[in-house]
Amino acid sequence: MDLKLTGKSALVTGASSGIGAGIARVLADEGVQLVMTATNRERLETVADEIVAAGHEKPALVTADITDPQAVNSLAEEAQGILEGIDILVNAAGSSRPTDTQADDAFWEEAFELNFSSARRLTQALLPAMRKRQWGRIVNISGTMEPRSLNAASAAKAALHVWAKGLSCDVAAEGVTVNCVAPGRINSAQIRDRLHPTEESRQEFIARNIPAGTFGEPEDMAYMTAFLASPLAWYITGAVIPVDGGMHYFAH
Ligand SMILES: NC(=O)c1ccc[n+]([C@@H]2O[C@H](COP(=O)([O-])OP(=O)(O)OC[C@H]3O[C@@H](n4cnc5c(N)ncnc54)[C@H](OP(=O)(O)O)[C@@H]3O)[C@@H](O)[C@H]2O)c1
Numbered sequence: 001m002d003l004k005l006t007g008k009s010a011l012v013t014g015a016s017s018g019i020g021a022g023i024a025r026v027l028a029d030e031g032v033q034l035v036m037t038a039t040n041r042e043r044l045e046t047v048a049d050e051i052v053a054a055g056h057e058k059p060a061l062v063t064a065d066i067t068d069p070q071a072v073n074s075l076a077e078e079a080q081g082i083l084e085g086i087d088i089l090v091n092a093a094g095s096s097r098p099t100d101t102q103a104d105d106a107f108w109e110e111a112f113e114l115n116f117s118s119a120r121r122l123t124q125a126l127l128p129a130m131r132k133r134q135w136g137r138i139v140n141i142s143g144t145m146e147p148r149s150l151n152a153a154s155a156a157k158a159a160l161h162v163w164a165k166g167l168s169c170d171v172a173a174e175g176v177t178v179n180c181v182a183p184g185r186i187n188s189a190q191i192r193d194r195l196h197p198t199e200e201s202r203q204e205f206i207a208r209n210i211p212a213g214t215f216g217e218p219e220d221m222a223y224m225t226a227f228l229a230s231p232l233a234w235y236i237t238g239a240v241i242p243v244d245g246g247m248h249y250f251a252h
Contacts, residue, residue, distance in 0.1 A: 003230040006031030009083035014093030016043035018188025022218025034059035035079040066118035076125035088229045091119035092141040097152040111152030116159045136176035137229045146249035168238035177237035184244025186216045212245030
């Protein structure tokens, strides 16, 4: 299937590793021109080199801490300048924030800045141009809705879901779609190094929770994201689509 993405432009956050990097690689394969952003320039360069090695144009790289509202505005401006407009925004930056029951406000605020407000702000910065052009795609990488313990990132991702659903209604008639893709367990630095650091802990989790029998790869998230970014997906909006190998916590 031709996703008709050739020549479109995209800004991908969290593109220096894991899911965001996988999304950047797949969008580049589909002929999308990219601006990739994260805080770590070296890791962004590594992903950009992989994209060039695959035969594609080198993506533009912009480093920014997206928990800083001013940095988000500058990022939006710079990205729109580089690609003469952004057709597709992928909000992939984020990180788990497990916590005890008494975490203070600063902890919760940081988790929300990183996992919710950054995506909302960046979307608000890019949305006016999308509405003007009557075309745009916003894809948010979210998370579980059935946490098994307290995690401030899960609460922020829940905000992302409900914000995206509301926004999707407001802009649906203007050619702009807003969707979320919810990962189950996807192989990435934060999953392998922090959440499941040993092969034994991975296998135990998989046996109990993942019918598909393995963690997913960033590309598994990326194929869904690329489809949602495509002109073909114009009638899909306000959706939260799991990519989780059948993990479906809510079904237990
Ligand atoms: N992997 C999973 O199974 C899973 C499960 C649930 C939810 N998720 C969500 O999926 C998304 C991607 O996660 P991942 O697993 O691929 O993790 P990852 O490999 O750790 O990637 C996280 C990305 O976010 C960027 N980032 C973190 N803090 C940032 C900041 N302050 N400013 C700008 N960029 C920042 C990181 O870049 P730098 O380090 O270079 O800044 C990195 O590129 C996240 O939103 C995560 O919450 C993943």
